[in-house]
Amino acid sequence: MKMYEYRFRRRQLLVSSVGLIGYAIVRPVFSAPVTLDAALAEFSRGGKVTTGKVKFEIAELIDNGNAVPITVSVDSPMTEANHVVAIAVFNEKNPQREMIKTKLSPLAGRAQLSTRIRLATSQKLTAIAEMNDGSFFSHTVEVVVTLAACIEE
Amino acid sequence: MARALITIPPNPKRNSIIEIRVLIQHPMETGLRPDAEGKVQPRNIIRRFECRFIVGDKSDLIFSAELFPAISANPYIAFHLRATQNGTLNFQWTGDNGFAQTETAALVVV
Amino acid sequence: MNGYVKNVVATIALGTILLNVHAAEKRKSGYDIMSPSTQALQNDDSQNPAMLWVKDGEALWNRAAGEAKKSCATCHSGAVKSMRGVAARYPAFEPKSKRPINLQQRINLCQKNYQRAEPFSAESSELLSIESYVAMQSRGLPIAPPRDARLTASRERGQQFFQQRIGQLDLSCADCHDNHAGKKLGSATIPEAHPTAYPLYRLEWQSVGSLQRRLRNCMSGVRAEPYTFGAQEFIELELYMTLRAAGMRIETPGVRP
Numbered sequence: 001m002k003m004y005e006y007r008f009r010r011r012q013l014l015v016s017s018v019g020l021i022g023y024a025i026v027r028p029v030f031s032a033p034v035t036l037d038a039a040l041a042e043f044s045r046g047g048k049v050t051t052g053k054v055k056f057e058i059a060e061l062i063d064n065g066n067a068v069p070i071t072v073s074v075d076s077p078m079t080e081a082n083h084v085v086a087i088a089v090f091n092e093k094n095p096q097r098e099m100i101k102t103k104l105s106p107l108a109g110r111a112q113l114s115t116r117i118r119l120a121t122s123q124k125l126t127a128i129a130e131m132n133d134g135s136f137f138s139h140t141v142e143v144v145v146t147l148a149a150c151i152e153e
Numbered sequence: 154m155a156r157a158l159i160t161i162p163p164n165p166k167r168n169s170i171i172e173i174r175v176l177i178q179h180p181m182e183t184g185l186r187p188d189a190e191g192k193v194q195p196r197n198i199i200r201r202f203e204c205r206f207i208v209g210d211k212s213d214l215i216f217s218a219e220l221f222p223a224i225s226a227n228p229y230i231a232f233h234l235r236a237t238q239n240g241t242l243n244f245q246w247t248g249d250n251g252f253a254q255t256e257t258a259a260l261v262v263v
Numbered sequence: 264m265n266g267y268v269k270n271v272v273a274t275i276a277l278g279t280i281l282l283n284v285h286a287a288e289k290r291k292s293g294y295d296i297m298s299p300s301t302q303a304l305q306n307d308d309s310q311n312p313a314m315l316w317v318k319d320g321e322a323l324w325n326r327a328a329g330e331a332k333k334s335c336a337t338c339h340s341g342a343v344k345s346m347r348g349v350a351a352r353y354p355a356f357e358p359k360s361k362r363p364i365n366l367q368q369r370i371n372l373c374q375k376n377y378q379r380a381e382p383f384s385a386e387s388s389e390l391l392s393i394e395s396y397v398a399m400q401s402r403g404l405p406i407a408p409p410r411d412a413r414l415t416a417s418r419e420r421g422q423q424f425f426q427q428r429i430g431q432l433d434l435s436c437a438d439c440h441d442n443h444a445g446k447k448l449g450s451a452t453i454p455e456a457h458p459t460a461y462p463l464y465r466l467e468w469q470s471v472g473s474l475q476r477r478l479r480n481c482m483s484g485v486r487a488e489p490y491t492f493g494a495q496e497f498i499e500l501e502l503y504m505t506l507r508a509a510g511m512r513i514e515t516p517g518v519r520p
Contacts, residue, residue, distance in 0.1 A: 059300035063450075063520035064466040067225040069300050069310075078235075091223065095185055099223040102232075105215050107206065109170035109235030113218075116225040118183075146450030156319050160309035178315045180469070226469035227312040 036124060039090045039097035043128055044136040053137040054087075056127040065119040065145045072127040074111035074137070078104075084111035086130040093123035119145045155179055157256050159244060165236040167262040173204065174231040177246055177254065183222035198222055199248035202230060206260070208240040220248075236262045290511060293454040293519050296445070301466070305518040313395060313464035313516030316388070316471045320396025323389060329380025335393075338377065342400055350398035351406055351513055354502050356413045363417050363498050367394050367473065385492035391471045395462045398515040405510045406459065414502060421503030424496060430487030436500075439481075451520065456481075457508035458501065460517020467520065474501060 034042075040049060057071040076084045088101040099117050111129065122145050128138040160174040177199070184196025203217040216232040234242075244256045294302060308314050324335045324342055339345040353366040364372070370393055371382035383390035408414075425436045439448070440456035447453070461474040468476070475497050479489035490496050 059298060061298045061300070063298045063301045066466040066469055067304075067312075069229075069303065071231075094223050095183070096221055096223065098219075098221045100221065101219040103214075103217045104232075105213060107213055107215050107235060107237075108233045110233040112172075112231075112233055114174075114229070114231035115218075116229050118223050118225055156315045158309070158314055158318060174309045176310070176312060176315060227315060229310060229312070 034097055036090055036092040036097060036126060040126060040128060040138070043088055043090070043101075044130070047134065047136055049128060049136040049138050051138060051140075054127050054129050054139040056089075056125065056139040056141050058125070058141055058143060060144070062119065062143060062145050065121075067116045068119055068143075068145075069114065069116050070125075071112065071114040072129075072139075073113075074129040076111045076129075076131070078106050078109050078111055080106050081132075083132050084129050085132050087111065087113050088128050089117070090126050090128065091117075091119070091123055092125070094118070094120045099125075119143060121145055155246075155252075155254055157244070157246075157254065159242075159256060159258050161242070161258055161260065164261055164263045167236065167238070169236055170233050171236050172231055172233055173242070174229070175202070175204075175244055176227060176229045178227055179246075179248070179252070181220075181222065181224055181226045181228060185222070196222065197249045197252075198224070199228055199246050199252060201245075201247045202228070203245050204232070204234075205243040205245075206234065206240050207243055208238060212243070234260075236260060238262060290457065290508070291444075291455055292457050292459045292511060292514065294460065294514060294517065296452045296454055297518075297520055301518060301520055304464075305460075305514065311464065311516060311518060313462070313471050313518060316392045316395045316462070316464075317399055317516055319388070319392035320394070323393045324396055329374065329378030331377060331379045333378055335373065338373075342397060346397045346400040348401055348404055348407070350401040350515065351404045352409050354414075354498050354505065355409050356411050361413075362495070363414055363502055365498055365501055366398065368493065368498075370394060370397065386473060386476060388471075391462045391473060394473070395471060395516050398462065398513070401513045402515055404513050406505055406508050406513060408502070408506045408509050417499045418502045418506060420496075421499035421501070424500055425503055430482065430485035432485040434485045436481065456504065457511055458504050459508060459511050460514035460519070462515065463517035463519055465519050471516070 053075045055073045058068065062068055070089065072087055072089060074084045074087060076082065078084065083106040084104050086101065086103050089099040090097050091099055100115055102113055104111055122143060124140055124142055126138050126140045128136060130136055156178040158176040162171050165171045179199050180197060181199065182194055182197040185193065187193050199220050201217065201219055204215045205212045206215050215234055218230060220228060239262055240260050242258045242260055246252065246254045294305060304310050327334045350366055353369065354363045357364045367390055370390070374380045374382040383393065428435045436456065439453050443453050444455045445452065458474050462471050464471050475492050478497060478500060482489040
């Protein structure tokens with residue numbers, strides 16, 4: 001970690017107050033990962049995914065990609081007859097598409113999940129929900145990350 | 154044993170919906186990071202979390218999550234429960250290298 | 264600036280250390296310049312990952328240890344009362360060794376002398392946990408450097424170091440933290456470097472770390488060879504930095520990017 005944590009540039013400090021540090025990031029080599037769309041299609045077992053009902057909350061300004069708070073909520077009465085059975089979050093550019101996959105019972109009373117995620121870089125994120133009638137809804141957000149998570153170190 | 158922190162609102166009203174927050178100490182090592190010598194550290198993550206609500210012999214799965222390396226170190230998860238009656242909340246984390254931890258908390262409604 | 268700090272400045276011989284009374288009112292903690300989502304982690308104990316270490320520290324406080332088979336609680340009873348305000352006045356002068364020590368070293372002394380136990384090692388999870396638990400009891404209190412003339416020479420050396428250019432980049436702490444505070448360095452905003460929240464959870468570390476770990480990061484940042492944990496130079500630097508931050512509120516356990 002120390003290797004790239006602080007690579008201050010004297011010139012940068014003295015000449016400009018804004019700029020990017022040359023963080024020397026060595027990317028591990030990955031086998032060609034699946035796309036975000038492919039991951040979503042797999043989750044919905046090929047079924048149609050409609051935009052809506054799902055709200056994906058994430059800060060616009062991200063200090064550090066190591067721990068980015070997110071909240072996903074789904075508009076649902078959470079009754080036995082009408083409830084969310086699963087909420088999952090996928091990304092476009094991390095080493096792996098999946099981030100978290102949850103299952104809910106109607107006993108939960110509210111379809112909402114909060115957690116903290118790692119973001120390797122600026123990218124699209126999608127939260128997707130499965131209803132008990134087999135339908136799927138989603139919300140996609142774009143995030144800008146200035147300092148990536150350590151998964152890139 | 155890893156440290157865990159569970160936050161439940163004290164004495165919620167019957168049938169109110171409460172938020173349950175859980176934090177646990179764990180590195181969530183991605184399996185992609187090289188150590189100081191440049192050797193990639195093996196993956197070591199919590200793979201699954203679940204919360205059950207237990208009343209007598211009845212145990213209901215309220216919420217479960219499958220975690221991936223993109224979940225931050227010292228994982229934080231918050232979800233909800235309709236507080237219908239008194240009972241015991243049971244929290245379980247399992248993961249790589251045989252990681253397994255259980256915590257319980259009493260739910261007392263008023 | 265509050266009356267107390269003025270008093271500190273007035274009553275002890277601070278040599279060249281001069282606090283600008285008006286500028287001091289505008290001092291900002293690292294907390295003030297971080298994003299609202301990171302602030303939220305520190306605001307709420309149920310979300311703050313550093314609370315995991317605090318909880319460990321509480322268990323250690325009550326655990327009998329060493330040949331003496333005594334816990335911290337055996338002598339100090341409840342930390343909530345006995346440790347309130349303690350972290351606010353460290354580093355402090357230790358009469359037996361006739362030198363300033365920081366809070367970690369004070370805890371280590373109690374382990375060695377009173378518990379007759381092996382002291383927790385630098386930056387170990389145990390030491391960070393017990394220190395977090397002790398320091399948290401001062402949360403909300405103003406940093407109150409002791410009015411102790413025996414500390415003056417060390418403080419002055421700390422200040423000299425703060426202003427001295429070091430490393431391959433030939434930069435001083437003051438170059439960044441006095442002269443460029445608030446400006447961007449890469450994606451980070453340069454803070455004023457007030458030690459208000461240590462030990463703290465740094466998202467970058469994905470863990471809790473001490474003030475000295477942070478200082479070591481800054482030293483490697485300018486490609487200077489960092490001092491080892493517990494080095495006298497660090498204690499002197501801490502002495503100067505706490506004076507520079509006198510009167511600011513303690514935030515432990517903090518969170519930083």
